[in-house]
Amino acid sequence: MDSSDFFGLCAGRSSVREYDDEPVTDDEIGYVLKCAGTAPSAGNLEAWDVVVVRDDETKEALSEAAFSQEHIRLAPVVLAVCANYVRSMSRYGERGILYGLEDATIACTYMMLAAHSRGLVTCWTGAFDDEAVREVLDLPQHSRPVSLLAVGKGHAPAQHTERMSIGEHVHRDTW
Ligand SMILES: Cc1cc2nc3c(=O)[nH]c(=O)nc-3n(C[C@H](O)[C@H](O)[C@H](O)COP(=O)(O)O)c2cc1C
Numbered sequence: 001m002d003s004s005d006f007f008g009l010c011a012g013r014s015s016v017r018e019y020d021d022e023p024v025t026d027d028e029i030g031y032v033l034k035c036a037g038t039a040p041s042a043g044n045l046e047a048w049d050v051v052v053v054r055d056d057e058t059k060e061a062l063s064e065a066a067f068s069q070e071h072i073r074l075a076p077v078v079l080a081v082c083a084n085y086v087r088s089m090s091r092y093g094e095r096g097i098l099y100g101l102e103d104a105t106i107a108c109t110y111m112m113l114a115a116h117s118r119g120l121v122t123c124w125t126g127a128f129d130d131e132a133v134r135e136v137l138d139l140p141q142h143s144r145p146v147s148l149l150a151v152g153k154g155h156a157p158a159q160h161t162e163r164m165s166i167g168e169h170v171h172r173d174t175w
Contacts (some may be wrong), residue, residue, distance in 0.1 A: 009113060048107045058136060121152055135144065
């Protein structure tokens with residue numbers, strides 16, 4: 001794959017919050033997770049975990065925890081991606097808090113793009129009550145939920161989202 005293909009993959013993705021009835025297979029989720037397993041991580045500690053949620057009651061409860069966001073309830077699968085502070089902090093102490101969040105974020109990004117590459121649609125969801133998600137999923141204290149990635153199939157027209165010009169982000173040599 002050349003770099004223009006990768007740009008096409010990235011630019012062709014957008015958040016989708018409505019889904020067809022068509023199920024997402026275990027094989028498709030397996031592919032998404034396998035790709036996440038290739039993500040880089042601080043010290044190669046892979047300080048992230050994911051809870052694969054298909055159960056309707058659990059998705060309903062997660063939707064409530066996410067301030068009643070409908071797409072969490074509607075998605076066939078929700079991937080709850082969490083930082084694992086035991087893994088990151090055992091080696092890096094306080095710095096491990098940042099590394100755990102980074103590891104989980106990168107893993108979730110890989111999942112999102114891998115899903116898109118297989119024709120699935122996703123919506124990264126970060127607005128939720130941490131404690132409520134923790135309770136719904138029975139997460140241990142050393143785990144922090146970072147993203148609820150809604151995954152489905154759908155043809156809802158993507159909402160066009162503008163971006164800043166890249167020059168507004170980029171500084172050369174110093175700020
Ligand atoms: C950290 C983060 C948190 C987000 N939280 C939510 C959310 O809670 N609900 C939602 O509908 N979309 C959420 N999104 C999706 C963004 O709204 C979306 O990525 C952004 O508007 C750009 O649109 P696009 O993904 O279609 O390119 C989140 C995205 C990120 C990266």
